[in-house]
Amino acid sequence: MTPHAASAPRVLVATAVPAERDAVAGALTGAATGPSVDVLAVGVGPAAAAAGTATALARGAAEGRPYTLVVSAGIGGGFQPDAPVGSLVVADEITVADLGAETPEGFTPVTGLGFGAVTHRPPPSLVRELADACGAATGAVLTVSTVTGSAGRAAALRLRHPRALAEAMEGFGVAEAAVLHGLPVLEVRAVSNPVGPRDRAAWRIGDALSALSDAFGKFTPVLRSCTTHDR
Numbered sequence: 001m002t003p004h005a006a007s008a009p010r011v012l013v014a015t016a017v018p019a020e021r022d023a024v025a026g027a028l029t030g031a032a033t034g035p036s037v038d039v040l041a042v043g044v045g046p047a048a049a050a051a052g053t054a055t056a057l058a059r060g061a062a063e064g065r066p067y068t069l070v071v072s073a074g075i076g077g078g079f080q081p082d083a084p085v086g087s088l089v090v091a092d093e094i095t096v097a098d099l100g101a102e103t104p105e106g107f108t109p110v111t112g113l114g115f116g117a118v119t120h121r122p123p124p125s126l127v128r129e130l131a132d133a134c135g136a137a138t139g140a141v142l143t144v145s146t147v148t149g150s151a152g153r154a155a156a157l158r159l160r161h162p163r164a165l166a167e168a169m170e171g172f173g174v175a176e177a178a179v180l181h182g183l184p185v186l187e188v189r190a191v192s193n194p195v196g197p198r199d200r201a202a203w204r205i206g207d208a209l210s211a212l213s214d215a216f217g218k219f220t221p222v223l224r225s226c227t228t229h230d231r
């Protein structure tokens with residue numbers, strides 16, 4: 001599909017769960033002016049994220065009010081020490097980390113098998129502006145179908161993706177849907193836990209949701225001036 005360059009700015013923010021949706025939406029209410037922003041909880045994992053996002057984008061287009069920008073947002077795991085708990089990451093690269101094949105030589109991404117894509121790149125100027133607005137770090141955010149639960153897996157991921165700052169479960173799915181519709185995509189993660197040995201009780205979900213909400217409160221001016229043709 002072709003980009004909707006002449007459309008009025010309309011932003012779709014896709015979160016995994018309702019708590020993330022509410023954190024984002026709560027920061028946007030009360031803004032007197034700004035872009036049209038819809039926040040949708042599309043489910044956990046890349047498949048649910050792709051399906052839910054693609055459906056919303058198709059509905060917007062069918063209604064004659066197409067979206068112009070898609071954002072994957074939520075909490076995530078942070079690679080230590082670069083992305084501490086409570087910090088924010090804006091992805092300059094959205095990479096699926098476990099889509100491929102195990103071979104005798106190790107993991108081969110689907111692109112190495114001759115299929116598809118494993119990385120989508122958000123518009124660099126928009127990444128910079130959003131990161132500056134909220135004080136986020138920028139780097140790769142990995143999409144995984146299985147939450148990392150060991151130091152060994154964390155180290156292996158970092159070895160394969162040295163620029164990775166965070167991992168989550170939806171970004172690549174959201175990005176695939178956006179690309180299908182010819183739209184730019186962003187990913188914003190608030191770090192709730194370190195990537196590493198599983199300790200679910202120690203996840204700082206409340207702190208991460210607050211950080212996510214604060215970030216979106218600061219995004220409004222950037223998103224307001226955002227058009228697709230100048231990125």
Ligand SMILES: O=C(O)c1cccc(C(=O)CC[C@H]2O[C@@H](n3cnc4c(=O)[nH]cnc43)[C@H](O)[C@@H]2O)c1
Pocket residue numbers: 016017019020043044045074075076077078144146147148167168169170192193194195205
């Ligand atoms: O239990 C709650 O109150 C609650 C509130 C908000 C979000 C959650 C989730 O469990 C969200 C799951 C969502 O979080 C991402 N995530 C967070 N940490 C990691 C990680 O270390 N590795 C991968 N994904 C992570 C992920 O995108 C999930 O969809 C619970």
